[in-house]
Amino acid sequence: xxxxxxxxxxxxxxxxxxxxFVLVLGICPSLAVTTSVKNGLAMGGxxxxxxxxxxxxxxxxxxxxxxxxxxxxxxxxxxxFVTMVELLMKAYLPPELNASLGIFIxxxxxxxxxxxxxxxxxxxxxxxxxxLDGAGLGLGWTxxxxxxxxxxxxxxxxxxxxxxxxxxYQPASVMIMAPGAFIVLGLLLGFxxxxxxxxxxxxxxxxMKHD
Amino acid sequence: xxxQSQKDAALIVSASPHxxxxxxxxxxxxxxxxxxxxxxxxxxxxxxxxxxxxxxxxCVTAVVTEAVIVWLRxxxxxxxxxDGSAIVTGILLAYTLPPGVPWYVPVVGSFFxxxxxxxxxxxxxxxxxxxxxxxxxxxQVAYPAVLNSDWRxxxxxxxxxxxxxxxxxGADGKLVDAITRATPLAKESGAETYRLxxxxxxxxxxxxxxxxxxxxxxxxxxxxxxxxxxxxxxxxYVATVFVMVLVLPPRTVTPWANNPMYHxxxxxxxxxxxxxxxxxxxxxxxxxxxxIFAIGAGLLTALIRFYSxxxxxxxxxxxxxxxxxxxxxxxTKPRLYGIxxxxxx
Numbered sequence: 001x002x003x004x005x006x007x008x009x010x011x012x013x014x015x016x017x018x019x020x021f022v023l024v025l026g027i028c029p030s031l032a033v034t035t036s037v038k039n040g041l042a043m044g045g046x047x048x049x050x051x052x053x054x055x056x057x058x059x060x061x062x063x064x065x066x067x068x069x070x071x072x073x074x075x076x077x078x079x080x081f082v083t084m085v086e087l088l089m090k091a092y093l094p095p096e097l098n099a100s101l102g103i104f105i106x107x108x109x110x111x112x113x114x115x116x117x118x119x120x121x122x123x124x125x126x127x128x129x130x131x132l133d134g135a136g137l138g139l140g141w142t143x144x145x146x147x148x149x150x151x152x153x154x155x156x157x158x159x160x161x162x163x164x165x166x167x168x169y170q171p172a173s174v175m176i177m178a179p180g181a182f183i184v185l186g187l188l189l190g191f192x193x194x195x196x197x198x199x200x201x202x203x204x205x206x207x208m209k210h211d
Numbered sequence: 212x213x214x215q216s217q218k219d220a221a222l223i224v225s226a227s228p229h230x231x232x233x234x235x236x237x238x239x240x241x242x243x244x245x246x247x248x249x250x251x252x253x254x255x256x257x258x259x260x261x262x263x264x265x266x267x268x269x270c271v272t273a274v275v276t277e278a279v280i281v282w283l284r285x286x287x288x289x290x291x292x293x294d295g296s297a298i299v300t301g302i303l304l305a306y307t308l309p310p311g312v313p314w315y316v317p318v319v320g321s322f323f324x325x326x327x328x329x330x331x332x333x334x335x336x337x338x339x340x341x342x343x344x345x346x347x348x349x350x351q352v353a354y355p356a357v358l359n360s361d362w363r364x365x366x367x368x369x370x371x372x373x374x375x376x377x378x379x380x381g382a383d384g385k386l387v388d389a390i391t392r393a394t395p396l397a398k399e400s401g402a403e404t405y406r407l408x409x410x411x412x413x414x415x416x417x418x419x420x421x422x423x424x425x426x427x428x429x430x431x432x433x434x435x436x437x438x439x440x441x442x443x444x445x446x447x448y449v450a451t452v453f454v455m456v457l458v459l460p461p462r463t464v465t466p467w468a469n470n471p472m473y474h475x476x477x478x479x480x481x482x483x484x485x486x487x488x489x490x491x492x493x494x495x496x497x498x499x500x501x502x503i504f505a506i507g508a509g510l511l512t513a514l515i516r517f518y519s520x521x522x523x524x525x526x527x528x529x530x531x532x533x534x535x536x537x538x539x540x541x542x543t544k545p546r547l548y549g550i551x552x553x554x555x556x
Contacts, residue, residue, distance in 0.1 A: 170315055172353035179352065183327065190331065 009129050013136025019113045020144035020185075021192045026113045029104045030145060031181040037161050039100055040149030044142025046089065046105055048135065050081045051114050055134035058122040065123070074118040075109065082108045113141060151184050152176055236335070239439050239491075240295035246430035247302050247486065253413045253423030258310035262419045265308060265317050270301030272321035280330045296335050300324050303343035303486060306420025307479065307526065308350070312357055319353065320346040340533045341493045344483075344526050351526075395477040396522040404466050410476035421479040431485030440489035441498065444505045448484040449475055451509025459517050480512065483525035493533040500536075500543040508532045 019025045026047075033043045057077050058065075065073045086105050090098055098105075108114065117137055122130040150160060156175030158165055174180050254262045277297035281288050304320050324346030332338045351358050395405050395415050405415050413423025421427075434440045453471040461468035467477075474480065488494065488508055495504050508528045515524025 170313070170354070172319060173355070174349060174352040177352060179349075187327075187331070 006129065006132055010132040010136040013133065013138070014140040014143065017137065017140070018144060018192075019137055019141040020148070021189060023113075023116075024189070025116060026111050026141065027185070029107065029111065030141075030148065031178065031185065033101055033104050034145055034149035034152055034181060034184075035100070035176045036153045036157065036159075037146060037149045038097060040145035041142065042089070042093065042097055042101055043104065044138070044145045046085045046101075047108055047111060047114065048138025048142055049085055050078060050108050050111075051117060051138040052131055052134040053081045054078045054114060055117055055122040055130040056127055058118050059125055059127045059130035062123050070119070070123060071115075074115065074123075078114055078118065079109045082106060113137060148181070148184055148188065151188075152180055156180055234439075236294040236296070240299050242434065242437055242439055243299050243486070244295060244302065246433045247299075247306070247420070249426035249429045250306060250420040250423060250482070251302070253426040254306070254310065254419040257414055257422055258419060262305075262310050264314075265310065265312060265419060266302060266305040268314055269305035269308075269317035269321045270298050272318045273297040273301035273304070273325050276322050276325040277330075280326055281334075284330070284334070286334070291335070294335065297325060300329070300342045303341075303420075304346050306482060307343060307347040307418050309358060309417075310419050316350055316354055316357055320350045323349050336492055338492055339536075340530055341487050341490050344487055344530050344533075347526050348530060395473075396516065405477070407472055407476060410473065415477070417477075418479060418482075421482045424476045424481055427481040427485055431481070434485065434489070440485070441501055443498075444489050444494070444501050445481075445484035447502060447505035448488050448509045448512075449480065451506050452480060452513050455510060455513030455517075459513060462518055474513075474516065478516075478523045479525040483508075483512075483529055487525075487529050488532075493536060495536050495539045495543060497540070497543045497545055500539045503539050503543065504532050504536065507535065 013019070015022075017023055020027070020030055029043060029047075033039045054074070054077050058074060061077075082105070085108070089101075089105060117130075117134060121133050125133070152175050154160055154165055156171055156173055156177070158169045158171035172180075175184070251262070251266060274292065274297045278288055278292060281291045301321055304324055305317055308317060308320070324342035327349075328340055328342040328345040329335065329338045395410065395417065409415055410422075411424045413426065415422050431440075431445060435442045435445075452474055456469060456471040456474045459469075467473035488505060495501050508525075508531075511528030511531055512524040515521055515527055521527070
């Protein structure tokens with residue numbers, strides 16, 4: 001494969017197939033852990049690691065996985081990496097971060113972004129492309145998590161990375177609770193769709209002019 | 212000019228309804244604003260001039276937010292601003308706030324009600340929930356400390372109190388001779404009970420616009436007289452609460468637990484029944500639907516007041532019925548003229 005197409009495999013996950021804003025996948029952990037930027041980063045990092053590794057292994061062994069039982073095979077491979085991540089995080093990350101991520105790290109096993117890439121990309125493509133694909137989507141998801149979580153942390157707790165933003169700001173605690181997650185995600189999705197719509201309208205206009 | 216005359220001369224072909232009336236959205240909205248004035252005056256009498264500041268902040272934020280968003284959406288700013296719906300939302304939101312709230316509470320609430328509740332769903336006529344009530348629910352979760360514990364009432368009575376309170380408005384704009392008290396509906400032990408006459412006139416702790424039953428009745432009757440609201444919506448809402456209070460066994464024993472009049476005059480029931488359950492946008496279209504809406508809201512209000520952790524249930528009950536409104540509309544669709552009802556079975 002040419003260099004150009006490799007780059008495409010990587011960048012598509014960030015914008016064109018952004019897991020949160022375009023595909024709207026993995027919404028459960030996205031809404032649950034984005035209460036602070038630290039949580040969002042840790043969650044995104046863990047998921048990206050699992051995504052890259054599982055994509056790599058699945059695409060290496062794809063010819064020996066029977067089609068009928070491919071889903072259980074994916075889960076076994078993904079679960080192995082999730083276990084690794086969980087143990088690593090327990091060993092090296094601060095305990096309060098681990099506590100706030102809680103059940104959502106083991107739940108990466110059933111994260112639909114990872115299953116989706118395993119099924120629709122890694123199972124059909126070569127290892128290098130699969131790794132780039134996983135890295136791109138993982139990065140896209142981590143970035144989206146950071147955007148959502150920084151908005152929620154600033155509005156809901158008045159802090160960013162645990163540092164106070166402003167002395168006079170009164171945090172609206174609803175933003176770090178469940179309704180805040182839905183409001184922020186809904187507005188961001190609306191914004192993304194509005195941009196897409198405007199872009200397509202502009203290109204339509206340019207096309208008509210050209211015609 | 213020429214265009215205008217051409218338009219007038221043209222034969223206009225349009226679908227029904229063809230009935231024309233002088234009533235328009237601005238007219239109705241200004242009538243609603245007028246009908247809300249007595250409750251506001253009562254609020255100022257009870258809680259002091261700080262209330263004006265809260266209402267003013269809320270209205271200004273609502274109007275500015277509406278103007279900016281309408282401009283961003285490329286809709287005619289002048290036409291939208293003229294209808295006064297933003298001011299109604301601002302006033303209603305301020306009326307549901309405790310009188311001593313810090314300035315950012317009405318500002319954040321007003322912004323939320325116009326920007327998120329109203330305009331993300333398409334603006335006036337398309338919002339699912341009553342903007343003022345949804346914002347109040349949002350504030351309840353956003354600033355629970357401020358909204359749940361900061362109920363103020365002045366310690367002295369009558370005109371003297373107002374004169375007194377102007378002098379005592381501190382540098383931070385807060386009334387210093389106000390004391391914090393719980394809503395009359397508080398179920399905790401040690402909470403005070405008020406006489407019915409006090410509840411009726413409104414010299415009780417509560418939110419700015421909800422305390423005076425007589426002022427709210429005045430405004431409500433005016434709107435009913437003008438036929439901008441259907442009389443049976445507030446009537447059925449209040450009647451349902453009345454019956455439920457008589458029937459339901461209370462969870463905590465208070466002297467007023469089964470006193471229906473106390474439940475009607477205390478808290479925000481009348482404000483909700485006259486001004487929020489009758490919102491044209493967020494309630495069902497047919498009269499059958501409105502009856503279901505009013506009774507449902509009454510049932511929920513009584514249930515929340517009796518069995519939940521919250522002392523007051525008007526806000527959530529109307530919001531829940533707002534949510535159910537599309538469903539109610541679907542089940543109460545009027546029969547089309549000339550079409551027979553198909554019998555089931």
